[in-house]
Amino acid sequence: MHNFFSWAEVQGDRVVLTQAETGEAHTAGQLAARALDLAQWLAARPLKAGDTIAVLLENRVEILQLVLAAREAGLFAAVVSTHLTPSEAEYILRDSGAQLLLVSSRTWPKAQQAHSALGLPVYSVDADTQDVPSLQGALSALEGQPTIDLSTRPLGRDLLYSSGTTGRPKGVVRPLFGPEYRHQTDPEVANTQRLMQFDEHMVYLSPAPLYHAAPLRYTLRALDSGGAAVIMRSFDPERSLALIEQYQITHSQWVPTMLTRMLKLPDAVKRHYRLSSHKVAVHAAAPCPVALKQAMLDWWGDILMEYYAGSEGCGTTVINSQEWRHKPGSVGRAISGILHIVDDHGAELPAGETGRIYFEKGGAFSYLNDEAKTREAFDERGWATYGDIGYVDEDGYLFLSDRRADLILSGGVNVYPQEIELALGTHPAVDEVAVVGVAHDDFGELPLAVVVLKPGEVASESLARAIVAQAAPHLSKVKWPERVVFETQLPRLETGKLLRRVLKERFKTERDAGYDVRAAVSLAMQAHGG
Numbered sequence: 001m002h003n004f005f006s007w008a009e010v011q012g013d014r015v016v017l018t019q020a021e022t023g024e025a026h027t028a029g030q031l032a033a034r035a036l037d038l039a040q041w042l043a044a045r046p047l048k049a050g051d052t053i054a055v056l057l058e059n060r061v062e063i064l065q066l067v068l069a070a071r072e073a074g075l076f077a078a079v080v081s082t083h084l085t086p087s088e089a090e091y092i093l094r095d096s097g098a099q100l101l102l103v104s105s106r107t108w109p110k111a112q113q114a115h116s117a118l119g120l121p122v123y124s125v126d127a128d129t130q131d132v133p134s135l136q137g138a139l140s141a142l143e144g145q146p147t148i149d150l151s152t153r154p155l156g157r158d159l160l161y162s163s164g165t166t167g168r169p170k171g172v173v174r175p176l177f178g179p180e181y182r183h184q185t186d187p188e189v190a191n192t193q194r195l196m197q198f199d200e201h202m203v204y205l206s207p208a209p210l211y212h213a214a215p216l217r218y219t220l221r222a223l224d225s226g227g228a229a230v231i232m233r234s235f236d237p238e239r240s241l242a243l244i245e246q247y248q249i250t251h252s253q254w255v256p257t258m259l260t261r262m263l264k265l266p267d268a269v270k271r272h273y274r275l276s277s278h279k280v281a282v283h284a285a286a287p288c289p290v291a292l293k294q295a296m297l298d299w300w301g302d303i304l305m306e307y308y309a310g311s312e313g314c315g316t317t318v319i320n321s322q323e324w325r326h327k328p329g330s331v332g333r334a335i336s337g338i339l340h341i342v343d344d345h346g347a348e349l350p351a352g353e354t355g356r357i358y359f360e361k362g363g364a365f366s367y368l369n370d371e372a373k374t375r376e377a378f379d380e381r382g383w384a385t386y387g388d389i390g391y392v393d394e395d396g397y398l399f400l401s402d403r404r405a406d407l408i409l410s411g412g413v414n415v416y417p418q419e420i421e422l423a424l425g426t427h428p429a430v431d432e433v434a435v436v437g438v439a440h441d442d443f444g445e446l447p448l449a450v451v452v453l454k455p456g457e458v459a460s461e462s463l464a465r466a467i468v469a470q471a472a473p474h475l476s477k478v479k480w481p482e483r484v485v486f487e488t489q490l491p492r493l494e495t496g497k498l499l500r501r502v503l504k505e506r507f508k509t510e511r512d513a514g515y516d517v518r519a520a521v522s523l524a525m526q527a528h529g530g
Contacts, residue, residue, distance in 0.1 A: 007226040008032035038069030049074035054098035074153035090114035171368030200226030248277040257496030314384035315359025337362030358383035408437030423471035449481040459486035464515040485514030
């Protein structure tokens with residue numbers, strides 16, 4: 001079998017897509033028929049292969065119907081975040097060059113500004129969206145029309161926007177597949193089938209927003225493998241466990257924040273649900289602290305599969321649980337692209353030395369409407385980078401340090417926030433921690449730590465000193481935070497990615513926030529011979 005539509009022909013009566021909150025279920029035959037009707041509708045509009053449609057919907061099955069339809073019609077589908085402001089949505093719709101917009105009654109208010117400014121044709125998947133023609137009505141108008149032959153068109157793809165953790169989002173464009181791929185298995189699907197046991201027997205749980213690359217692509221890969229998927233409108237820790245039991249989930253995908261929230265459930269709740277069907281739990285999108293992953297392995301067993309990749313698709317590493325136990329903290333070895341670590345001058349570095357992570361012979365991509373950013377992602381050899389920093393050990397396992405944009409330059413020394421965060425996070429009072437650089441007259445920048453305490457802990461200057469003092473022996477002095485700020489939560493995307501730029505912007509003007517701890521810790525270390 002080559003893709004979802006091939007599977008739908010032989011298992012049309014199987015339920016392959018379920019909306020968790022409502023129990024609304026779709027068989028393969030129903031989903032395929034709807035997607036093909038939508039593909040015909042799109043092809044009948046003045047849209048040519050390579051054009052873009054925009055989908056602004058809460059997590060619901062129509063996202064998958066429309067992306068499958070765009071794929072068949074040879075179009076790009078820009079699936080847009082529902083958490084954007086109207087102005088941010090307008091920026092993406094304008095930047096993507098979308099020629100058609102699909103909304104719901106819930107998302108239409110966010111799209112009205114863009115609709116007015118851009119004059120985009122808009123249709124709603126809900127019949128009751130005020131002042132917007134319904135998608136169903138548009139499809140009904142096609143009844144009796146001749147079928148358009150789509151077999152010679154290329155296969156469409158998603159056009160997803162970067163999460164904007166380091167600036168304004170950018171669209172990631174990957175080349176369309178030629179028509180011959182209609183009779184071949186997508187190489188990325190084949191890799192997932194081989195490495196993560198995706199097959200026709202699987203049931204995949206997707207608890208994350210489908211406008212992000214991993215949830216969307218992995219749900220589609222489950223369907224393309226002949227499997228089934230259960231999608232959640234929004235993540236809830238206990239509900240996720242209940243769904244694993246109810247639907248006999250075999251595969252799932254998470255971000256570290258989700259794992260943390262499930263671990264925090266009372267032990268009685270965690271023991272209540274039977275998870276024996278659960279065979280593969282994939283996680284990615286943000287660094288996973290070693291202690292968190294170890295705790296999940298202790299609970300779920302060796303079913304965790306971690307990968308490092310990005311929307312750009314220029315390279316991928318993967319590590320299973322057994323490997324991780326021997327290489328704690330690693331994100332694995334390359335399974336797509338050839339891994340290289342290079343210094344600031346482009347010279348390749350040996351094992352164990354930290355530099356920028358590049359992939360050779362990975363997937364092709366570009367950033368939409370941003371030639372400069374595209375050029376920055378490639379070196380003169382054609383190797384591509386996500387912009388991250390790390391090192392490879394002697395066995396070829398990759399360890400991440402940080403994003404290049406997050407480096408702290410202190411006294412001419414490169415300081416990696418993640419290293420400091422891991423050290424501070426070992427203190428028993430610390431729940432979460434983020435480190436950013438703040439301006440300093442002598443050193444240029446010094447680290448500042450933003451700490452979220454565990455329930456019951458009380459913020460104080462003495463605790464701030466104790467947290468840094470415990471980490472100090474494991475860090476060179478230049479890496480000691482100058483200040484500690486206590487907060488109730490860190491700014492994050494719903495995927496769990498830390499919005500470090502939000503903290504950077506805040507502490508540009510709040511340089512004296514929190515407790516000054518560096519001098520006191522230094523004196524204490526000297527007193528103890530440190």
